[in-house]
Amino acid sequence: MIYFDNAASTKVDGAVLKAMTPFFDKNYANASSIHEMGQLAKEALEKARKVIADSINASPEEIIFTSGGTESNNFAIKSIAFSNKEKNHIITSKVEHDCVLNSCKWLESQGFKVTYLDVDNEGRVNSKDVKKAITTKTCLVTIMHANNEVGTINNISEIGKICKEKSVYFHSDACQSYTKVPINVKEINIDLLTINAHKIHGPKGVGALYIKKGTKIKAWQSGGSHEFRLRAGTENVSGIIGFAKAVQISSQKNINYMIKLRDYAIDKISKNIPDVKLNGATVNDRLCNNVNFSFIGIEGESILLMLSEKGIMVSTGSACSSTSLEASHVLLAMGLKHAVAHGSIRFSFSKYNTIKEIDYLIKVLKPIITKLRAMSPLYSGDKK
Ligand SMILES: *Cc1c(COP(=O)(O)O)cnc(C)c1O
Numbered sequence: 001m002i003y004f005d006n007a008a009s010t011k012v013d014g015a016v017l018k019a020m021t022p023f024f025d026k027n028y029a030n031a032s033s034i035h036e037m038g039q040l041a042k043e044a045l046e047k048a049r050k051v052i053a054d055s056i057n058a059s060p061e062e063i064i065f066t067s068g069g070t071e072s073n074n075f076a077i078k079s080i081a082f083s084n085k086e087k088n089h090i091i092t093s094k095v096e097h098d099c100v101l102n103s104c105k106w107l108e109s110q111g112f113k114v115t116y117l118d119v120d121n122e123g124r125v126n127s128k129d130v131k132k133a134i135t136t137k138t139c140l141v142t143i144m145h146a147n148n149e150v151g152t153i154n155n156i157s158e159i160g161k162i163c164k165e166k167s168v169y170f171h172s173d174a175c176q177s178y179t180k181v182p183i184n185v186k187e188i189n190i191d192l193l194t195i196n197a198h199k200i201h202g203p204k205g206v207g208a209l210y211i212k213k214g215t216k217i218k219a220w221q222s223g224g225s226h227e228f229r230l231r232a233g234t235e236n237v238s239g240i241i242g243f244a245k246a247v248q249i250s251s252q253k254n255i256n257y258m259i260k261l262r263d264y265a266i267d268k269i270s271k272n273i274p275d276v277k278l279n280g281a282t283v284n285d286r287l288c289n290n291v292n293f294s295f296i297g298i299e300g301e302s303i304l305l306m307l308s309e310k311g312i313m314v315s316t317g318s319a320c321s322s323t324s325l326e327a328s329h330v331l332l333a334m335g336l337k338h339a340v341a342h343g344s345i346r347f348s349f350s351k352y353n354t355i356k357e358i359d360y361l362i363k364v365l366k367p368i369i370t371k372l373r374a375m376s377p378l379y380s381g382d383k384k
Contacts, residue, residue, distance in 0.1 A: 002312045002357045006199075006289055007148055007176060007348035012242070013201040019245040020203065023238035031235045032226065041237050048244035055247050056193065057184045058210050064227045065240050068207040069175040070099040072194035073142075075231070076171045076209055077103040079220045080140045080192070081112055084169070087139035093117045093125045094333035096144050100173055101329075104142075113137070121335050122281040123152035131162045140169045146177035149330040149346060150280030151290025153181055160189035169215065175199055175207075179250035180258075180288050191215050197239065201350070202246030206239035254351040258288040261349045261358060265291045268362045273369055275381075279331060279344060291347040294331075294340045297379025298372040303345050303365075306372070310364045315346045339378060 003011070023044070029037035031045045046060065053060045066072045077100065081090060092104050094116045104114045115133045119125055125143050134141070141163050146153045156172050163170035171192035174183060178195040185193060192215065196207035211217060211230070223232025263283065269276060275296040280286055295303060300316035307314055316328070331341035347361070373379040 002353075002360065004347040004349060004353065004357075004361070005313045005315050006350040006353075007151075007346060008315055009198050009204065010201045010350050011352055012203055013246060013249060015249055016202055016242045016245045020238040020242040023241055031237050032224070044241055045235055045237055048240045051244040051247055052195075052208055055179070056195075056210060057186045059213065061228060062185075062210055062213055064209045064211060064231050065235060065243075066207045066209055066231055067205050067236070068198070069097070069173065069194055069196040070207075072196070072207045072209040073097070073099045073171075073173055074103050075220045076192040076194060076211075076217075077140065077142055078107065079217050080169050080171065080215075081107050081110075083216050083218045084139040087137050089113045089115070089135055089137040089139065091115045091117065091130060091133045091138060091141045091143075093119055093143055095119050095123055095125075095147055095149075095330040096142070097148055097173055097175070100142055100144070117143075119152075119333050122285070123147050123150045123279075123330060123334050124281065124285065125154050125159070127155060127158040127162060130159050131166075134162070134166045134168055138166070138168050140171060142171040142173070144176075145172045145174040145183070146181060146287050147280070147330060148176050149328055150292045150334070151176070151287035151348075152281045153177060153285045153287060156190065157188040163191075164189040176287060179247060180255060185210060185212065192217075197243035197246055200246045200250060203239045203242045206236050206243050208243070255288045257351055258349050259283075261353055261355065262286075262289060262291055264355055265347055265349070265358050265361070268358060269293055269365070272362050272366055275379075277340065279334065279336070289349040291349075292344060293347075294336065294344045295369055295372075296340060296343060297376050298343050298369065300342060300344050302372050303343075303368060306368045307345075307361075307364065310368075312361055312364065315348070316344060 027041055029041045031041040049060045049063050053063045108114050117129050145156050160170050169191045173194045175196050179200050191212045193210040198204040219230050221232050226232055277294040279292040304316050327338050327341035
């Protein structure tokens with residue numbers, strides 16, 4: 001099996017698994033328990049919190065552990081809205097992850113107003129549009145750091161500056177960029193930041209929300225006094241330990257390696273397959289592990305299934321929308337025609353992939369595309 005779907009989830013690194021194991025079978029105590037085992041679990045938990053905090057230049061008290069990116073985004077958006085009810089307007093973009101878009105939609109059902117900003121043809125939010133959309137009623141701007149489908153990196157430092165000038169809270173979903181693009185919360189004005197573990201070779205079901213000191217936000221979930229009274233529920237100690245380990249083993253070397261894979265794949269696909277369109281930004285504003293192509297005249301789903309038969313795992317758009325046959329909301333917002341958006345495939349790499357695997361991809365992809373195009377009423381070679 002060749003796994004090119006690392007934007008959906010990643011293999012748990014052996015070192016991560018090793019760090020987690022003792023917290024399943026040796027010290028399995030509740031980190032809130034007062035006895036020695038509980039206190040040892042608590043100590044390990046707090047060490048992990050420090051690792052996560054240091055990685056974005058935050059303080060440990062500003063890190064709240066959650067069950068993942070989805071929960072962090074829900075908590076940040078809904079709770080900021082309800083904790084600052086003197087204002088009722090939220091700004092986001094049309095290309096956010098479904099958990100952000102649907103949190104905003106839910107807020108609309110609760111009487112809040114939401115502005116969904118357009119993006120440019122590379123999937124980028126224009127900071128000037130953010131500035132224009134802010135009113136005296138705006139309480140929150142939520143704009144993702146890097147897009148999960150096309151890998152475009154937004155200029156969140158510029159957006160943060162605007163939000164600071166206007167005294168509006170700024171939240172960013174950094175699930176895709178975390179450990180791949182440096183984030184320093186002291187340098188960029190950011191009030192809330194979502195990150196998770198399973199996109200960076202950590203376990204599923206664990207994430208964190210950075211909440212800047214002084215931010216007006218109330219707990220969303222009712223229960224005990226865990227996580228500075230902001231997120232009730234017994235901490236996922238093993239998962240959190242694994243999360244921290246995954247952060248510690250991330251490296252610039254891995255990033256450079258993924259860049260090599262990405263650029264090799266972009267080059268090979270462009271040169272070997274006719275009538276393709278690279279979606280997203282040029283390499284400067286592109287995630288190190290993202291490649292997204294439209295194959296003109298065919299359906300992405302057919303390509304995906306045929307590649308899967310050959311043992312190659314890829315994705316059309318985002319994993320969350322892969323079961324519905326609608327074209328990607330991200331590609332449509334970027335101005336792609338329905339037919340072109342439908343023919344898109346995302347290849348996302350990790351440190352475990354190799355150049356040899358990409359060579360194999362090209363070898364099997366070529367005949368698949370030729371075969372599908374021969375059957376496609378939409379494709380006529382000269383028509384683009
Ligand atoms: C994966 C992802 C999420 C959801 O995170 P989970 O931990 O899977 O709930 C949210 N936003 C982005 C950009 C993602 O890539």
